[in-house]
Amino acid sequence: MRKPIIAGNWKMYKTVAESVDLVNRLKESLKEVFASKIDVVVAPVYTSLYAVSKVLSGHWIALSAQDVFWEMEGAYTGEVSPIMLKDCGCSYTIIGHSERRQYFGETDETVNRKLRAALQAGLYPIVCVGETLNEREQGETFQVVDRQVRRCLAEVSPADMQKVIIAYEPVWAIGTGKTATPEQANEVHAFIRDLVFRLYGTQVADQLRIQYGGSVKPENTKGLMEQPDIDGALVGGASLKADSFTAIVMGALAAMGKG
Ligand code: 13P
Numbered sequence: 001m002r003k004p005i006i007a008g009n010w011k012m013y014k015t016v017a018e019s020v021d022l023v024n025r026l027k028e029s030l031k032e033v034f035a036s037k038i039d040v041v042v043a044p045v046y047t048s049l050y051a052v053s054k055v056l057s058g059h060w061i062a063l064s065a066q067d068v069f070w071e072m073e074g075a076y077t078g079e080v081s082p083i084m085l086k087d088c089g090c091s092y093t094i095i096g097h098s099e100r101r102q103y104f105g106e107t108d109e110t111v112n113r114k115l116r117a118a119l120q121a122g123l124y125p126i127v128c129v130g131e132t133l134n135e136r137e138q139g140e141t142f143q144v145v146d147r148q149v150r151r152c153l154a155e156v157s158p159a160d161m162q163k164v165i166i167a168y169e170p171v172w173a174i175g176t177g178k179t180a181t182p183e184q185a186n187e188v189h190a191f192i193r194d195l196v197f198r199l200y201g202t203q204v205a206d207q208l209r210i211q212y213g214g215s216v217k218p219e220n221t222k223g224l225m226e227q228p229d230i231d232g233a234l235v236g237g238a239s240l241k242a243d244s245f246t247a248i249v250m251g252a253l254a255a256m257g258k259g
Contacts, residue, residue, distance in 0.1 A: 053089025
């Protein structure tokens with residue numbers, strides 16, 4: 001069975017002090033949870049990573065960045081390398097979030113470069129894909145997701161694929177309160193798994209964890225997580241408060257044992 005993975009993408013919210021406060025609260029509210037049952041990841045802004053890593057030192061909650069650059073070092077003003085993320089305590093990084101694609105010119109090609117660099121440095125990449133509302137309405141969802149997955153995973157070996165997590169985030173569901181129904185989301189997750197099966201074979205496809213993201217809340221987590229191909233959630237707004245993020249983790253645990 002695939003281990004569920006719940007990640008909180010804090011986006012551009014929270015000062016260092018607020019980030020430390022939130023992660024301290026999470027340590028407390030998740031203390032009854034067994035690390036062996038679920039992976040929980042938090043992704044603060046760059047400026048909070050080091051401070052949060054100190055608070056999480058030796059703790060099972062894992063740390064992620066929200067983006068990464070594809071070179072290990074060099075004259076790239078404003079960028080942060082995968083090695084630097086490892087150095088300040090990250091074990092994951094989000095790559096290719098739709099907000100980066102929309103506002104910062106991220107493409108499947110840059111996502112692929114970042115993904116390969118992250119793997120080289122030993123980070124677990126959480127690669128985001130998903131269609132816009134317009135693409136869904138035009139009936140292009142599968143075409144768009146097929147293209148994104150193929151291009152983002154170009155030249156990634158089967159061995160490296162064991163470390164990759166894919167997050168399906170329909171752009172129309174992000175921050176809008178409109179969640180994909182569990183069935184709608186699962187349909188795309190199953191499509192992604194089948195594509196990965198065709199690219200990499202059964203073992204990689206069976207092990208691949210696919211998160212759903214887009215208006216995940218305590219109330220809808222269990223229903224989403226009960227779907228056979230939904231293995232986790234990438235949570236935005238509801239990850240900014242300890243009580244709602246904890247309730248989402250609990251919802252995911254409650255859904256375990258699904259057929
Ligand atoms: P919301 O949960 O706020 O819709 O954001 C989803 C998201 O973009 C997570 O990466």
